[in-house]
Amino acid sequence: MNDDDRPVLLEARGRSLHITLNRPRAINALTHTMVRLLDEALAGAERDEAVTSVVLSGAGERGLCAGGDIRALHDDTRAGGRDSLEFWRDEYRLNARIARFPKPYVALMDGIVMGGGVGVSAHGSVRVVTERSRVAMPETGIGFVPDVGGTRLLARAPGELGTHLALTGRAVGAADALLCGLADHHVPARRLPELTAALAASETAEDARRSVRGFAEEPPAGELAAQRDWIDACYAVDTVEEIVRRLRDSAAPAAARAASELSARSPVALKVTLAAVRRAARLGSLEAVLDQEYRVSSRVREEPDFVEGVRARIIDKDGSPQWKPATLAEVDDRTVARFFAPLGPGERELGLAPDPDAAT
Template identity: 40%
Template structure:
């Protein structure tokens, strides 16, 4: 589900995209903004042949709230049926973010108070993600800037994802007692080798061309060409998916940025594929310890800070999701979301990382060995009439 808005000091750093550590990425991803919404927070426009969605909360890094979701879903379904709408484009306002996530602080507060938001937010967010994944018309996400959590959900399931040198991708949910949802159980295990497992466990940040090299983005262009690309797409006459692909391909091929750059994880992929291929989190941790290389020990240090429950839940989510349909993955993830709402670690993670900012959550259980298979089974169990229906 992903999360927004950010401490001002971090926000000032973003335009320069200077390196910052993973904990800062997590704070960036999870810090919260006001939950009130208005129609101006998402712009829904017809431009030429295209329906254009603009997430319009630049000060909150275009974080998704329930009002935005409730405007986007019916408009998407309407454009699907409109004979004069041939493609759909989604983008974020401002120059910092596509979408940094969703309104997790409000969900935590509602969950503590016994209110209904934890049920309907995830239900409606996943329905929107599924509508994007099943949209019959070309769907183009212009993922320029920060793209995390909820921003991944409204981009990765569409036909095309266009990254730039300013794109920053991460799924750091295990750091706050959640799991990489919004269909993470579908797309992450389908990345090359065990790359998706690595990204899910560690919250590792991919930047710029690496988002394309990882197989998350379908195209890569200069950020300054985004406006021209959008104009060319909207000016197409009755375009097919192939026509849209041709335009995107032409921009991608002309892009000179980071042409010679090697994939940031390229030299480590053999290790990632080996170390993260174990059948249990305990084995993955043992693999990292046994390997002992600087890379392995760095990942071990990161993983030991994450919620043990979230790590085990995530590993099973990805292993099961690898052979499920997108719709079945969302059904599974909805069950997991509700299990997190019933548990301890999500509320503790939000407290530590977002509210108190002491960044030292006290997880329960505190170690992997104490997260039992019986507990995990209960998290994946059907909710009966409460299950997500798509």
């Protein structure tokens, strides 16, 4: 098998293990096989005393990772299969492994980094963005809910920036990723080869961290810092209906655009996403959040909006999903609560949190 046929490439470069996601035509979208290979590689690197750091990058020029293999998840869900549940189970466990990985895990978040791509990068200990980075959790646009620990990441962003990004699914550049706590350092894309060479030469974990800091530069100006006033004012409530009302009443032109974006999103996904972010802010660990997200994902696949959203946005690309129900008013509190309830007989909880009731 040549490298073109391998979905994940592993290369020892000096003291670093360089992992490359290798599906460039799909912007390195994650398959179940890739998740398993990543997990195996990290387990080996953790035990290998010769490895002082792990570096994650994506093949091609378009980005690190566009997320999970949405078409495969769509097809499995539409057919009533269970492969998607097993994919999420292994993916979320991988996210937890990345977060607790004991050596520098340097994620090169160059280009597009969305959904599952955030999960394999933004939980790392050293997260590098470039001027080309576009980081997003765009799930509400396809009738899904932010997962891979994304609700915890967004819940911890300053003020209501994370709520804004979770509901709209909007992508941010380097400066805003740093502001929101999704990244640690900005390194110009042209210097990434130099950075990876320096990491390969790093003899210790601290040398590796020092190398990254040495290449970091101020990023181009972002947008969100100047928008904090209207974002915090509009999103600091606990119903999507009130958020939309405040956005429409705001004098900020950008607020009106956000209201328009929300009007095109799945009403169920919006309400469950808001509840998930608020709940994630109260949970004590990433593991508890991932347990919660697994429950939500398990329930989302039972709703029609995920299949319909993927059809409209990705498969047919008509851009006109027919959400069910079609309005926020039709999504009541009982419907939302069902997504967070313990899974039923015959269903396995993810069970990452020490207390099995930690995510209730």
